[in-house]
Amino acid sequence: MATSKPAPVQLNFPPSSSMEVLFSKEEIAGRVKALGKQISEDYAGQSIVLIGVLKGAAIFLSDLARAISVDNTFDFVAVSSYGRARVSSGAVKLIKDIDNPIEGKHVIIVEDILDTGLTLSYLRGLMLQHMPASLKIATCLDKPERRLVPIEADYIAFQIPNQFVIGYGMDYAEKYRNVEDIRLFPEEAVGH
Ligand code: XMP
Ligand code: MG
Numbered sequence: 001m002a003t004s005k006p007a008p009v010q011l012n013f014p015p016s017s018s019m020e021v022l023f024s025k026e027e028i029a030g031r032v033k034a035l036g037k038q039i040s041e042d043y044a045g046q047s048i049v050l051i052g053v054l055k056g057a058a059i060f061l062s063d064l065a066r067a068i069s070v071d072n073t074f075d076f077v078a079v080s081s082y083g084r085a086r087v088s089s090g091a092v093k094l095i096k097d098i099d100n101p102i103e104g105k106h107v108i109i110v111e112d113i114l115d116t117g118l119t120l121s122y123l124r125g126l127m128l129q130h131m132p133a134s135l136k137i138a139t140c141l142d143k144p145e146r147r148l149v150p151i152e153a154d155y156i157a158f159q160i161p162n163q164f165v166i167g168y169g170m171d172y173a174e175k176y177r178n179v180e181d182i183r184l185f186p187e188e189a190v191g192h
């Protein structure tokens with residue numbers, strides 16, 4: 001008897017040089033510098049713990065940490081990712097927790113993209129259980145149109161419409177994280 005198997009997902013990886021630049025590395029550097037200055041003023045005389053959300057925020061965090069002149073340390077968390085077909089049930093799973101206690105500390109969660117808001121709502125709730133002195137959110141990109149839960153970032157490098165982007169830490173199927181600019185990933189290249 002013939003069994004019908006689902007067709008394997010075909011992934012296309014067009015060269016990043018063919019993709020439209022949304023924000024150049026120079027524009028990104030300018031915004032990161034400005035955010036670093038703002039954060040340094042807001043936390044003058046204090047120290048901060050930056051908590052990066054792996055893997056997408058790793059590059060933004062490494063630049064932001066160096067743009068902040070006040071004392072800062074960093075830690076990382078990882079959450080389960082649902083790829084492009086993100087569930088809207090709110091089910092986000094922690095894969096890696098923070099290494100060091102944050103009780104009584106000033107914490108900033110650093111994310112690559114604030115999209116539906118599910119990830120950051122979950123992480124914010126989780127981090128608040130550790131009783132930090134304060135908790136804020138910094139995101140490289142914000143897609144306000146896509147929000148499913150009410151959450152806003154305190155520090156935003158850029159707001160963008162509902163378009164899929166890669167580069168500066170952001171990926172498509174784990175590729176393109178090392179692309180220096182933020183570029184639009186072509187919809188027609190998305191595997192179905
Ligand atoms: P939420 O929970 O806010 O999830 O929906 C945010 C996470 O979704 C990923 N995401 C993207 N990743 N290009 C990417 O490479 C995109 O355009 C994009 N939009 C959302 C991202 O991992 C973020 O942490
Ligand atoms: Mg991410």
